Amino acid sequence: MKTNRFLMLLKTRGALTSASIAKELGITNEGARLQLLKYTEEGLVSSFNESTGVGRPKQFFNLTEDGHAKFPDTHAELTVKLIAGMRDALGDEALQKVIDVTEQAGKQRYFEELEPLADLEDRIAKLAEIRTREGYMAEYSKDESGYLLVENHCPICAAAKTCQGFCTAELNVFKHVLGEAVSIHRMDHIVSGDRRCAYRIAKIED
Structure with a gap:
């Protein structure tokens, strides 16, 4: 699988929420969540919850080791x-x-x-x-x-x-x-x- 803009964004920006990813890529929040679920199932993305202030903790997504491996380590x-x-x-x-x-x-x-x-x-x-x-x-x-x-x-x-x-x-x-x-x-x-x-x-x- 070739690296795509989802994986590239997480590679260059680090952990992001699905809403942030949707905004960056110009897609709907639901579309971002579906793609992130797919990559999570494939073992390329993982998630964690973090409190960022008032309200419920937010869910962040980042690359797993397998996700990082999609970017080549030369020979x-x-x-x-x-x-x-x-x-x-x-x-x-x-x-x-x-x-x-x-x-x-x-x-x-x-x-x-x-x-x-x-x-x-x-x-x-x-x-x-x-x-x-x-x-x-x-x-x-x-x-x-x-x-x-x-x-x-x-x-x-x-x-x-x-x-x-x-x-x-x-x-x-x-x-x-x-x-x-x-x-x-x-x-x-x-x-x-x-x-x-x-x-x-x-x-x-x-």
Whole structure:
């Protein structure tokens, strides 16, 4: 089954009520409930009740593990086997060398696209564009604290869970291409069980 707009909305927005989904997709509440019931029966969506203030608790829907699996993890099984095989045959040091090479290649590749951009927001926007192109479903927003870069999907999740050195390398790449005058803090992490990876980005004040 191809991913559709219901699953995509839950993937990018997190838990939502059926009314919110209906409004976002421009359909009736009943239509949204019927689709959500179907996906619940298929094991792609689950629900929970949460109090949001006065009145009865509201029912929220989110993706299950099987629902998230509808968004591809690039060559997941093969990647995990290769990592395990390399670690067993050559040791952790050799695996780290591979990660280091990947990190350096990422720094060079991203820097070539970001280097012409002087404005921080332009650089973050370009970084989000690159990451989306690579399958991370990235987006950013600006607020009084700076910027929030969000990746709603991780196409290398299986590899990252097997070896979190890949996540460390990605964060190092971000720090390198955005510049020394910028602070980057990972707030949410898919590998740790969060729905998304999120990074708080801000200029370092003199």
